[in-house]
Amino acid sequence: MVKVDGYEVPEGLYYSKDYGWVKIEGDRVRIGITDYAQKQLREIVYAELPSVGTIIKQNEPYGTLESVKAVSDLIAPISGTVEEVNEEVQSKPETLNEDPYEKGWLLVVRPSNLQGELANLMDFNQAVEWHKSLIK
Amino acid sequence: MPRRIVVIGAHAAGVDAASAARKTDRTAEITLITEEKNAGYSRCGLPFVIEGKIPSFKDLIVFTPDYFRMMRLNLKTETKVTKIDTGKKVVETVDKTGKTEEVPYDSLIITTGANAFTPPIKGREKQGILPLRTIEDGERIEQAIRNGAKSAVVMGAGLIGLETAVALQERGLQVTVVEMLPQVLPAMLDPDMAKIVEEMLQHKGIRILTGKPVEEFLGKDKVTGIVAGGEQISADMFVSAFGVRANTQLAVDAGVALGETKLIKTNQRMETNIEDVYAAGDCVESVNMITQRPVVQQLGTVAVRQGKVAGINAAKGYATFPGVIGSAVTKLYDTQIGATGLTETAAKRAGIETVVGAISSKTKADYYPSALPIRVKLVIEKETQRVIGAQIIGGEDVTQRINAISIAIQKQMTVRELSKADTAYAPPLNETWEPFVLAAEIALMKLR
Secondary structure (H helix, E strand, O other), rough: OEEEOOEEEEEOOEOOOOEEEEEEEOEEEEEEHHHHHHHHHHEEEEEEEOOOOOEEOOOOOEEEEEEOOOOOEEOOOOOEEEEEEEEHHOOOHHHHOOOOOOOOOOEEEEEHHHHHHHHEEHHHHHHHHHHHHHHH | OOOOEEEEHHHHHHHHHHHHHHHHHHOOOEEEEEEOOOOOOOOOHHHHHHOOOOOOHHEOOOHHHHHHOOOEEEEEOOEEEEEEEEOOOOOEEEOOOEEEEEOOOOOOEEEEEEEEEEOEEEEEOEOOOEEOHHHHHHHHHHHHOOOOOOEEEEOOOOOOHHHHHHHEEEEEEEEEEEOOOOOOOOOOOHHHHHHHHHHHHHHHEEEEEOOOOOOEEEEEOOOEEEEEEEEEEEOOOEEEEOOOEEHHHHHHHHHOOOOOOOEEOOOOEEEEOOEEEEEOOOOEOOOOOOOOEEEEOOOHHHHHHHHHHHHHHHHHOOOOOOOOOOOEEEEEOEHHHHHHHHOHHHHHHHOOEEEEEEEEEOOOOOOOOOOOEEEEEEEEEOOOOEEEEEEEOOOHHHHHHHHHHHHHHHOEEEEHHHHHHOOOOOOOOOOOOOOOHHHHHHHHHHHH
């Protein structure tokens, strides 16, 4: 993992420019939001997530995060069917601020076109460069 | 069709208005338009960057471009609004390339703020009179220091003036503060409390000249000196901290009514006299909750609270702004200075008869090492015995005492009720008798 101006960017993940991350776990993927995103939103107080079985589409909203002052759509980094939803994040939204890459995961998805869509995402090195451009 | 909300201005009031509008209406198209290059930064932090307490001006940017993107707020920087057409419901803009555009709105929020102001003094057109309102202003002062300025004159002894004076002195400059009124911090403190601050600043090596209006700027093209109260003062740098003037022209040209303070008049929902046009922040007047009179209260805390209310209403929610009490704090060297409500001077001006309770105490138990001095002054309305103001100067813990008394004022507490406040104590944290409770008891004795 590297830190770009205090924002954590772990290795081994794929990243979207809508501040999402994707972790490949066999034939499923785990998705969440980046450290940069949670720091922009600050104390997250509410997470609206889809239920198991929902079909999400890459680059389209699948939920919302709300903090005291901000509200932001969650944009799907990948298409597929929701198989797990992180209930801890729904009952304790501050988990997203505390640990956005591990305990703060949002969904486990069975992707419908993983190989095709990965090309639209950034790998670790690209994500580090992108984070550098964000803080300029 | 989604509601189109346009915000003119993108600082404290503007960003909070846009954020609140987004929270109220998830589908609205929200656009912020600002002339400045940087949006959403803290002006209040500027003196502390110059002082060196904050590493860079960039650190003052509270809302990054990504915040606006995540909130789906369309931000147009370096774009000037040239006209508001309330009939057609459009604002006309021109960007830095000269491109003009008409931006339609369903709701408009005017947060045009205020600009640093130099009164009409002889020679004010000369170069080198530096205000401190924007990041660019801060960078000019920083550059002057790096270019080797050894001395500075700060004109105006309000919050920004004194914070900047301390910053410059900490950077090694010889600093003189010139104030027209007979005391420092005239909007916050009574003369007796201001004297404590003046003596502290003089002890630190800052020269304080009160009761001395600036009469002339000297020098050929560039200012090299001033005349104040008949005295000629030369320096390498001249900081204008006379105050700010609200930017109301754009609104006035569109038919928006001003109040008796010549700032934009709104109702409690931050609506102007024109339907679907709201206003918030330094360009609007507030109602003082104690006197029920319109006042000019250009503070960041007021701007964000008004902005939030304007944003909710512009997005067709419902929220009200109750008015202001006037709570402010600052820190000069190791001294914290806070005030809320009316000073004796302001109360007298409003025709209110007062009694005062004041006490000097400590911030910890008297016997506890490192206890610091603190002085609390309460202003009480004689007729109703209500607490209407407080001023506190101390080594620590000033802000939350001011906040506590501010709430007491807002809830219209009497001094007798305040004297019975159930306060907390432990030797490393407070005196057994909370200083403001003692000040309340002193005021009660005078009311007997």
